[in-house]
Amino acid sequence: MLKKVASEYSNYESELREFRLLSSKAGALTAIVLVMAGVLLDYGIYPHEQLRFFLARLAISLLIGVIYVLLPTAFGRRFVQPLTLAWLILPQLMIAWMISVTEGASSIYYAGLNLVIFAVGIALPMGMWQTIGFGAVTYLFYFLACLISPSGLSDRPHFIVNSIFILFSITASAVYTFFNERGHFHLFRLKEEVAHKNRELAEINRSLAEIKGQMLQQEKMAAIGTLAAGLLHEVNNPVNFCLMAIEVAMEEPQAKENPSLEECLVDAKQGMQRIQHIVSDLKTFAYRKPGAEADGVPFLFEKALDSATRLTAHELRGVAVTRELPSDTLVLGDEAAVIGVLINLFSNAALAMRKAGTRDPSIRTAVSWVGKRLHVRVRDNGPGIASEHLPRVFEPFFTTREVGQGLGLGLSISYAVIERHGGALFAESELGHWTAFSFDLPRAE
Numbered sequence: 001m002l003k004k005v006a007s008e009y010s011n012y013e014s015e016l017r018e019f020r021l022l023s024s025k026a027g028a029l030t031a032i033v034l035v036m037a038g039v040l041l042d043y044g045i046y047p048h049e050q051l052r053f054f055l056a057r058l059a060i061s062l063l064i065g066v067i068y069v070l071l072p073t074a075f076g077r078r079f080v081q082p083l084t085l086a087w088l089i090l091p092q093l094m095i096a097w098m099i100s101v102t103e104g105a106s107s108i109y110y111a112g113l114n115l116v117i118f119a120v121g122i123a124l125p126m127g128m129w130q131t132i133g134f135g136a137v138t139y140l141f142y143f144l145a146c147l148i149s150p151s152g153l154s155d156r157p158h159f160i161v162n163s164i165f166i167l168f169s170i171t172a173s174a175v176y177t178f179f180n181e182r183g184h185f186h187l188f189r190l191k192e193e194v195a196h197k198n199r200e201l202a203e204i205n206r207s208l209a210e211i212k213g214q215m216l217q218q219e220k221m222a223a224i225g226t227l228a229a230g231l232l233h234e235v236n237n238p239v240n241f242c243l244m245a246i247e248v249a250m251e252e253p254q255a256k257e258n259p260s261l262e263e264c265l266v267d268a269k270q271g272m273q274r275i276q277h278i279v280s281d282l283k284t285f286a287y288r289k290p291g292a293e294a295d296g297v298p299f300l301f302e303k304a305l306d307s308a309t310r311l312t313a314h315e316l317r318g319v320a321v322t323r324e325l326p327s328d329t330l331v332l333g334d335e336a337a338v339i340g341v342l343i344n345l346f347s348n349a350a351l352a353m354r355k356a357g358t359r360d361p362s363i364r365t366a367v368s369w370v371g372k373r374l375h376v377r378v379r380d381n382g383p384g385i386a387s388e389h390l391p392r393v394f395e396p397f398f399t400t401r402e403v404g405q406g407l408g409l410g411l412s413i414s415y416a417v418i419e420r421h422g423g424a425l426f427a428e429s430e431l432g433h434w435t436a437f438s439f440d441l442p443r444a445e
Contacts, residue, residue, distance in 0.1 A: 021071060023124050024084040028068040032061045035091055038112075046102060053098060060094045063087070084124065085134060091116055096141035104149025105159035113138050114169045121173025121180075128178040135170030142166060209412075235275060242272050296421075298444035301329035301338070301374060305365060308342035315350040320362040329367065331374050332444040337417045341425075342378070344410040345437050349380035352435070356383035372443045373423065379436035385429040393427050 035057050042053040067087040070076045076083055095112040102109070117135050120126055126134070146152070146159055153159055246269045249255055255262050302325055309321060331338075346363060353361040358381060366377045385393065394415040411425075418425040423440040 096145040100145040296332040299335040353382040384431040
């Protein structure tokens, strides 16, 4: 059951393998230290066997050292469990041999077998059946050691008692290993759940940031729309009166006979018409038509481009603005939102070029049809965007401007606008030379 649940987590085995590797390396070093430290026991209990036992301990330590060196290799990582069992069995073989050449069943060295069994259950991340198997092999070594010892199995009381203690050790280690294995898996599952929740929270925070940015944008647009509606009502009448007066004045003989006066009247007429266009553009930009965002409304992209250029005219002073348009630019979508995207791109480009002191600043808008999509590319010859910042320019609240110079929401909102139109907004740049933003809009059938 545990293995079936664990299979749902692809990273569990990988993490467990790394944990087993670290535990095995630490255990191998500890085993070498303890095996060599046993020389003190030999000196106290079997001084006459000290040289032979020392050579045996040295040989076993060297073999464990070889396995320790193998563990971090690709081979060791692949076979970490068999290698761990191999170095665990080496001390058991040594202890069994020591029992066989001393008192057999009554030898105090049987306690070393128990120590290693407990170490497997407590300190090493072994499986339950591996622990039981290791315990069974250990008991087999003990039985054979007693059998071939000089006294054989004649000391039955010691043999039975020691056998029972070894079996107790095997049982306790197996139970502990079982719960340790379950605990480790549950800890891993908890970590995975926490990581999953963190990912969900990050996604929620990103969505909230986008919603917050859109709400700020909507509030700003509503305020501009209210202002524009008032301006249109209050300004339109006097502007119309002025236009009528200018038209009448232009028909007067004095005006037609005086080229300078006629030129002044033409300039005044164009100025009044510009006022009308700006107020109308503000209203178009701020007031979305009902259903424009959901279903899309046909509009001329060229008209949206004109509006965006007029609304950013004060920022584009000194900037050469050029365009390349096809004869037909009728697209489907939200005209006000697309104007907002263009305003954002123009404003960002103008600000960057002004801040960098770009010589002969220019912005070129190239528009062309590719299939049923109108592709738009806005390119400037400004300072460009650093490569480490380029992947983040569409993140909400990401900005390289100084505090108070912007919230870092413009490109994030623009990206969402183009995405709602079934397209994508891309950024390209060469640091120190140019920056370009590209997007596409659907054709109005």
